[in-house]
Amino acid sequence: xxxxxxxxxxxxLVKNFKGFTAVDSINFEVKRGDIFAxxxxxxxxxxxxxxxxxxxxxxxxxxxxxxxxxxxxEAEKARKSFGIVFQDPSLDDELTAxxxxxxxxxxxxxxxxxxxxRIKELLNYVELWExxxxxxxxxxxxxxxxxxxxxxxxxxxKILFLDEPTSxxxxxxRNHIWxxxxxxxxxxxxxxxxxxxxxxxxxxxxxxxxxMDHGKIVTKDTPENLKKKTNSKDxxxxxxxxxxxxxxxxxxxGIDRLRxxxxxxxxxx
Amino acid sequence: MNAVYIxxxxxxxxxxRSRARIVGSLGQPLLFLIALGFGLGPVFxxxxxxxxxxFLGPGVVSMGILFTGIFAGIQIIWDxxxxxxxxxxxxxxxxxxxxxxxxxxxxxxxxxxxxxVFVLTLLLGVRISSLAFLPIALVSMFLIALFxxxxxxxxxxxxxxxxxxxxxxxxxxxxxxxxxxxxFPLSGVPKFxxxxxxxxxxxxxxxxxxxxxxxxxxxxxxxxxxxxxxLTFTVLAIGSYLFSKIEI
Ligand SMILES: Nc1ncnc2c1ncn2[C@@H]1O[C@H](COP(=O)(O)OP(=O)(O)OP(=O)(O)O)[C@@H](O)[C@H]1O
Ligand SMILES: [Mg+2]
Numbered sequence: 001x002x003x004x005x006x007x008x009x010x011x012x013l014v015k016n017f018k019g020f021t022a023v024d025s026i027n028f029e030v031k032r033g034d035i036f037a038x039x040x041x042x043x044x045x046x047x048x049x050x051x052x053x054x055x056x057x058x059x060x061x062x063x064x065x066x067x068x069x070x071x072x073x074e075a076e077k078a079r080k081s082f083g084i085v086f087q088d089p090s091l092d093d094e095l096t097a098x099x100x101x102x103x104x105x106x107x108x109x110x111x112x113x114x115x116x117x118r119i120k121e122l123l124n125y126v127e128l129w130e131x132x133x134x135x136x137x138x139x140x141x142x143x144x145x146x147x148x149x150x151x152x153x154x155x156x157x158k159i160l161f162l163d164e165p166t167s168x169x170x171x172x173x174r175n176h177i178w179x180x181x182x183x184x185x186x187x188x189x190x191x192x193x194x195x196x197x198x199x200x201x202x203x204x205x206x207x208x209x210x211x212m213d214h215g216k217i218v219t220k221d222t223p224e225n226l227k228k229k230t231n232s233k234d235x236x237x238x239x240x241x242x243x244x245x246x247x248x249x250x251x252x253x254g255i256d257r258l259r260x261x262x263x264x265x266x267x268x269x
Numbered sequence: 270m271n272a273v274y275i276x277x278x279x280x281x282x283x284x285x286r287s288r289a290r291i292v293g294s295l296g297q298p299l300l301f302l303i304a305l306g307f308g309l310g311p312v313f314x315x316x317x318x319x320x321x322x323x324f325l326g327p328g329v330v331s332m333g334i335l336f337t338g339i340f341a342g343i344q345i346i347w348d349x350x351x352x353x354x355x356x357x358x359x360x361x362x363x364x365x366x367x368x369x370x371x372x373x374x375x376x377x378x379x380x381x382x383x384x385x386v387f388v389l390t391l392l393l394g395v396r397i398s399s400l401a402f403l404p405i406a407l408v409s410m411f412l413i414a415l416f417x418x419x420x421x422x423x424x425x426x427x428x429x430x431x432x433x434x435x436x437x438x439x440x441x442x443x444x445x446x447x448x449x450x451x452x453f454p455l456s457g458v459p460k461f462x463x464x465x466x467x468x469x470x471x472x473x474x475x476x477x478x479x480x481x482x483x484x485x486x487x488x489x490x491x492x493x494x495x496x497x498x499x500l501t502f503t504v505l506a507i508g509s510y511l512f513s514k515i516e517i
Binding site for chain 1: 271272274275279282283286287351352353355356357358359360361362363516517
């Protein structure tokens with residue numbers, strides 16, 4: 001293990017949910033400064049892995065090092081080193097864009113002057129400065145996503161986790177978001193770890209790819225090598241060759257049920 | 270400590286932003302005051318028990334705090350459902366600070382709701398027997414608020430979704446209110462009811478507020494406040510333990 005080279009280092013990571021193994025002894029490392037794609041069909045275990053990497057779920061076994069910090073043993077310290085954009089929305093709809101940013105900044109212990117500057121800089125960066133005083137519930141899906149990315153960057157993280165950052169967005173917004181991410185990666189040297197179901201995004205932006213299926217890592221390689229290895233003309237064909245063409249019918253988890261119900265309750269807010 | 274502050278502030282901002290909710294939740298107390306206060310007042314008076322409206326006032330104030338407090342605590346389920354809880358839990362602050370910030374924020378909101386109902390009872394004719402006791406009434410109100418908010422958080426930590434909510438309303442909140450002596454004097458009721466009421470935390474809360482406002486209490490204000498303080502710390506401890514176990 002060499003934290004100067006590999007900013008993420010995962011060994012024999014396992015997560016069991018009551019008799020079901022969602023993540024089945026996976027190993028991988030991510031090089032410092034890389035853009036790393038974590039691909040896999042629905043229910044492969046991507047989000048579960050990210051939750052363990054970001055201290056939201058305790059692993060059943062295995063070790064995780066982020067930037068040289070043991071995530072299980074030093075959760076609070078590890079949390080300072082990454083930013084995350086979750087798969088599901090995680091903004092407070094009843095607060096304004098600015099208040100959401102401020103909440104985050106104070107939670108992360110950013111002092112007043114730095115805070116004000118940084119929030120302005122980032123909101124400008126994602127082109128939401130003009131809308132800072134509007135309640136988030138009046139935002140479109142793309143605007144919320146941009147706000148979440150800006151928020152994830154507030155505390156200068158070393159690693160940015162993006163769980164399907166572009167799902168449900170139009171091509172314009174997706175390109176826009178990827179422009180930011182690339183810029184960040186080159187100018188601030190942030191390591192980016194992302195998942196997506198738009199395989200061409202991985203082809204275009206990722207330096208390294210891991211493909212996961214049924215809780216296991218099927219393969220790890222560069223996009224070019226994956227295409228070469230499987231004799232495919234594009235990465236999507238390679239992906240299908242590696243993970244099969246059957247549709248995944250995973251069990252609805254508690255969170256899935258919650259999500260369904262939140263749609264029903266959604267009208268109340 | 271900054272974390273506690275910003276979590277507290279979030280509750281306050283959200284509370285004042287939903288003015289409709291503030292006004293709406295004054296409806297039920299108002300109904301109790303008018304229907305029971307004015308409705309049963311004459312009977313109470315004829316039975317030689319004095320002014321029922323003044324007796325009922327502190328009970329209804331406590332009711333407002335109970336409902337708002339529990340609800341504020343239970344809001345965590347919503348935060349979970351709408352995803353915001355993840356943002357809080359992934360931040361580099363301890364679970365205890367998060368729980369404390371939420372509890373203090375919810376308690377402040379419930380306390381303010383109590384103050385509004387209190388003002389309502391004053392407008393409708395309740396007189397404070399001695400102004401010197403007013404601070405005790407306010408402290409008791411805040412303790413009730415903190416206790417029930419923390420209880421709401423503890424309960425919410427056990428549920429993944431809103432299915433449990435109705436259960437809580439029917440088996441925790443309603444009995445707590447109706448069996449507490451908020452609506453009737455505890456002296457003179459059958460022994461079993463007295464016994465049940467003495468296990469009901471709200472009984473002590475109501476009694477403390479009533480003691481401070483009308484000058485008459487059942488258990489004695491010293492006992493009331495002691496019980497409230499002990500219970501509040503206990504439930505805060507239990508709540509933080511349960512909250513620290515939440516997985517998303
Ligand atoms: N809390 C939970 N309890 C039980 N099972 C769970 C829980 N969370 C996830 N799972 C299950 O673990 C498996 C992996 O889920 P996960 O969300 O990690 O998949 P994913 O790769 O992110 O899929 P998607 O692309 O659809 O987001 C699924 O079968 C899911 O139902
Ligand atoms: Mg996922």
